[in-house]
Amino acid sequence: MRTLFLAGVALAMVAPVLAAADQSAPPPSTTAGPSNSFNPQISLILSGGYTRTSKDPATWALAGVPMPAEGEAGPGSRGFNLGESELGLSANIDPWWRGAASIALHGDDAVSVEEAYVQTTALGRGLSLKAGRFLSGVGYLNERHAHTWDFADNPLIYQGLLGTQYGDDGLQLRWLAPTDRYLEFGAELARGRGFPGTDDSRNGAGMGSVFVHTGDDVGASHSWRAGVSLLQAKAGDQALLLADSDASLAFTGRTRVWILDGVWKWAPQGNASRTSFKLQGEWMQATREGSMSLDSGGAVQAAPYRVTQRGWYLQGIYQFMPGWRAGLRTEALEPGAPGYGQNAALLPEAGGKPRKHTLVLDYKASEFSLLRLQWAQDHSRAGAADQQLQLQYQMSLGAHGAHSF
């Protein structure tokens, strides 16, 4: 019911504006930028590389954190590999709507729709409404496509608590306040199709989120953005696996994820062509509450379950000369103390606290090509660290992409 009410509110807001815009005189035509000579704008990201790890990626897990049985988390496959090829299309649909789609072609020949949404362009007053499949606006990194990340992989908190990156089918409303300082509010209602939710048959929304972001400049050389987000998702019989255990777990309940994010950028006089620095960090807390059932070959037993998982990452990227950047990321995840109830005896004891340190060096010959060398010391699993070396290329052809902050 509430979902319906909110959807109704959104529609009620769109309709009068569309009607009003319809009556206004046609705007004068200006020469379209040549980027529009292709309608829609098409771009293709090509990526691939070579990965060397000291432990078998098939055994990758986050110690103490039950992970979705089918997920993309982890360092991927060893040896030479083709990364995700991402096909992007976007264009204005008419004077009131814009559409964009991003189709991922995976190295294993699978195809997935990363994003496919329509978005209003004429609502005015700082409002915009998105409908379709989109990456949620929570946090900082979540909305950003993999090819714009500063590292080859996502931080552990995203891999463990948000199913690598949270995308969903639904509605997103954003409102930019009419202030001199950037202040944006957003709210989303969606299906809940991915971890920490599950794609169940229900009429209501399986995921809801709210977020607020603010930011500004400090002098000509510094700028920043910070935000707070809350995402809530429902899960029913969510298949999970735990490190060092063969038992299949199934979680039913609610997950609430809080995210604090901040990014600060520096460039001398705001001119990043020679040197620049970017400091970025996020803190995440996921509280999962409900029941966990366990199938260890014997009888399936369900027990009340509640856990609070917390983690963070902090990364700095320094451009020391044109085209060349070096960076460091350090991160940790606290799996919390899950109460498995009477199932606890069937599960292994919590094995430490996942943490990881990553060094990266990248080179851009132009805006359209990037070569990356990344070395990580991954303590996600109990025991000795996994030494991960990644060589990667990431190139784009087609439309010139515009960069978000």
Added chain:
Amino acid sequence: MNTTLKPWMAAILAGWAMCNAVPAQAALKVLACEPEWGALAQALGGDLVEVAVATTALQDPHQIQAKPSLIARARNAELVVCTGAELEIGWLPVLLQQSGNPRIQPGQPGHFMAADSVHKLDVPTQLDRSQGDVHAAGNPHIQTDPRNIAAVAVALGRRLQQVDAPHAAQYAQRQAEFSARLQQAMQGWAAKAAPLKGMAVVSQHKAFVYLYDWLGLKEVAVLEPKPGVEPSAAYLQQVLTGLKSAAPRMVIHAAYQDAKPSEWLSRQAHLPVVKLPFTVGGNETAKDLFGLFDDTVARLLAAGAAP
């Protein structure tokens, strides 16, 4: 979960309703992408406009990010004045999308692209990224020729009259005054710069084609191997070798650029380096559009007169 969502939604809706009630500000809010258009909008609008400029003369207009501060400016702007011709392709589309502001979207009266009003040079016959960061619409650095400023002033004057119709007469008058003053100044610059005609020069980036076209300077080499690509030592050596017969008189770069390649060539070929303001605010003298060309012509003359 909706118990958490509802107050937030209510707050957003209440805020939205509140901002509906706020009356429009008296001054027309203009967001200019580059300082030259900020200066022009200010000259044509006077106290009828409130101008915010997205970039400074010390920043590379190709490489700006859609910073939060710029999104906030775009959200409140009633008119954006940019170069166009793909110069801002890496950031303006994001600003427009995230602004939630329909007035400044492409095709609307609040979306003004200066390059639409001028005849562009260097329009590539072949569009291929192997040629570097080429702009399909032609060279976007149109502000280095005051004849372009004059053409844009007429178009922008008309646009201001359209966007802020109640003050149309005032905009028309200010534009006529500005254009007359500019025409007069242009005669002065052209007379002063006469000795530069036909002089061979080297540029660091292909940023001055319009300036050369105006003053009759001859570009014999460019230090960047392809537009937007930093020259390597080997490439610079190659340029130096090729210069023997051309006998350039100076090497020119813009204030926002790293001077190293120009300085290297200067030492090797014993040429004066000319750091041009490139846009308003590029140095202390280039305080407005008139100062920009006064200073540009003076610096070129000084270097050209050197033995």
